[in-house]
Amino acid sequence: MKSKEIPDIIIGRLPLYLRALQRLEDRGAVVTSSQELGEWVGISAAQIRKDISQFGEFGKQGTGYNIKFLSEKLREILKVDRIWDVAIIGMGDIGHGVANYQGFLDRGFQVTLAFDNNPEKVGKKIGNLTIQDTSEMVAAIKAADVKIAMIAVPADYAQAVADELAKTDVHAILNYAPICINVPEGVRVQYIDPATHLQWMTYYLD
Amino acid sequence: MKSKEIPDIIIGRLPLYLRALQRLEDRGAVVTSSQELGEWVGISAAQIRKDISQFGEFGKQGTGYNIKFLSEKLREILKVDRIWDVAIIGMGDIGHGVANYQGFLDRGFQVTLAFDNNPEKVGKKIGNLTIQDTSEMVAAIKAADVKIAMIAVPADYAQAVADELAKTDVHAILNYAPICINVPEGVRVQYIDPATHLQWMTYYLD
Numbered sequence: 108m109k110s111k112e113i114p115d116i117i118i119g120r121l122p123l124y125l126r127a128l129q130r131l132e133d134r135g136a137v138v139t140s141s142q143e144l145g146e147w148v149g150i151s152a153a154q155i156r157k158d159i160s161q162f163g164e165f166g167k168q169g170t171g172y173n174i175k176f177l178s179e180k181l182r183e184i185l186k187v188d189r190i191w192d193v194a195i196i197g198m199g200d201i202g203h204g205v206a207n208y209q210g211f212l213d214r215g216f217q218v219t220l221a222f223d224n225n226p227e228k229v230g231k232k233i234g235n236l237t238i239q240d241t242s243e244m245v246a247a248i249k250a251a252d253v254k255i256a257m258i259a260v261p262a263d264y265a266q267a268v269a270d271e272l273a274k275t276d277v278h279a280i281l282n283y284a285p286i287c288i289n290v291p292e293g294v295r296v297q298y299i300d301p302a303t304h305l306q307w308m309t310y311y312l313d
Numbered sequence: 314m315k316s317k318e319i320p321d322i323i324i325g326r327l328p329l330y331l332r333a334l335q336r337l338e339d340r341g342a343v344v345t346s347s348q349e350l351g352e353w354v355g356i357s358a359a360q361i362r363k364d365i366s367q368f369g370e371f372g373k374q375g376t377g378y379n380i381k382f383l384s385e386k387l388r389e390i391l392k393v394d395r396i397w398d399v400a401i402i403g404m405g406d407i408g409h410g411v412a413n414y415q416g417f418l419d420r421g422f423q424v425t426l427a428f429d430n431n432p433e434k435v436g437k438k439i440g441n442l443t444i445q446d447t448s449e450m451v452a453a454i455k456a457a458d459v460k461i462a463m464i465a466v467p468a469d470y471a472q473a474v475a476d477e478l479a480k481t482d483v484h485a486i487l488n489y490a491p492i493c494i495n496v497p498e499g500v501r502v503q504y505i506d507p508a509t510h511l512q513w514m515t516y517y518l519d
Contacts, residue, residue, distance in 0.1 A: 118513060118516045118517075119513045121512070121513075121516070122508070122509040122510075122512035122513055123493075123509060125512065126491055126492070126506070126508075126509065127493070130468065130492060147493055148493050149493050184516065185512045185513075185515055185516050186515045186516060186518060187512055187515055191511075191515060191518075193511070200409065200410040200414060201410050201414070203406065203410065204406040204407050204409065204410030205507065207406040208406060208407070208507070210491060210508060211507075211508055214508040214511075214512065215508070215512060215515065216508065216511055254518055255511065255514070255515070255518075257507070262336065278514075278517070278518055278519075279511065279514035279517070279518060281507055281510050281511060281514075285332055285416060286332070286336060287329070287333070287353055287354050287355050295514045295517055297510040297511075297513060297514060299505055299507060299510065300332070301411065301414075301463070301487055301505060302328070302332075302416060302417055302420040302421070302422060303328040303329065303332065304328075304487050304503040304505065305397075305399075305420075305421070305422055305461065305485065305487060306328035306331065306391045306393055306420065306421065307324060307325045307327075307328055307391075307503065308461070308484075308485035308487075308501045308503060309391055309392045309393055309397060309421065309461070309485065310324050310327070310390065310391050310392060311324075311484070311485070311501055312392060312397075312460055312461075312484055312485060313484075
């Protein structure tokens with residue numbers, strides 16, 4: 108399926124399509140159209156058809172897309188037809204919020220490791236998770252063969268954590284720390300920083 | 314300053330520059346270059362110079378940018394040279410995490426209103442905030458003239474909250490609910506959905 112290189116921007120839209128399809132499915136819908144999907148995700152029907160057709164013929168002109176079938180295909184393409192283990196580093200408010208978030212499992216993820224360097228937090232439980240000391244991070248991530256990590260430490264510590272993660276097989280990092288991190292080639296980083304999103308919008312406020 | 318229309322994608326990069334400048338300033342740096350800034354934000358020096366030059370002559374060839382001066386200018390442009398009040402709707406784990414987040418204030422934001430429809434949460438305090446009933450939301454937001462809201466309710470309720478917010482003067486919404494929302498023209502929405510970010514990266518994992 109990766110015989111041709113698909114632009115990263117298209118890959119980035121697939122999770123939005125999948126999210127909308129899952130909601131349509133929850134509502135009991137069986138088929139959908141690129142028009143309807145477009146309304147759900149705020150992307151044009153033509154763009155959606157073009158994006159999806161990169162991966163094969165998943166719909167029929169006139170009859171639209173079978174929701175269950177297209178969802179399955181998108182899950183396969185995005186490799187979330189399985190459950191990925193995720194490690195969280197930094198168990199402050201954000202780390203806690205993410206660890207408790209119930210919405211990950213049906214989207215392909217479960218938090219299985221949690222780390223903090225605060226002795227008062229180490230050993231505490233969050234659901235089934237026990238917070239471990241950050242000094243154990245590299246060994247524990249390697250032992251569990253975890254490939255995805257979320258960094259939720261203060262900005263000053265984020266690069267040091269990223270440097271430690273570089274010793275493991277983690278190849279995808281979701282960084283909640285409000286700072287850009289440098290990672291080895293082949294490791295992907297995505298950022299979540301609400302203040303950045305807000306500042307983008309205040310520009311337009313009166 | 315808005316005599317010409319600046320592309321939205323450029324506006325979206327300014328908060329990243331500002332964030333890096335604030336960190337450089339925290340470290341005691343006085344001047345920086347587009348090269349150095351580029352290393353901090355992962356954007357080319359040429360792009361940074363081009364972006365910033367859209368707004369005026371804020372640096373000198375050879376001597377670079379005065380960090381304090383450029384920060385102030387970017388704060389003015391992004392209108393975060395003031396503190397914006399923010400309302401949070403939905404005080405689950407995410408709402409709590411965001412309400413407790415200490416990093417907003419020095420970036421232009423403070424959470425001043427919090428709402429939930431769970432009677433057990435209404436009246437509870439989070440720091441100086443008292444959680445109010447969602448039924449009071451429209452009146453309270455109007456009375457306080459709040460223009461920014463964060464939606465942190467479950468996906469099934471997000472559109473209803475957005476519809477209520479349309480009755481207020483809120484023109485910027487940060488939506489943590491994993492669903493696209495429809496808003497009136499003139500209202501901006503940004504999305505934070507960690508699962509979407511993660512699924513974007515799993516495509517590239519082996």
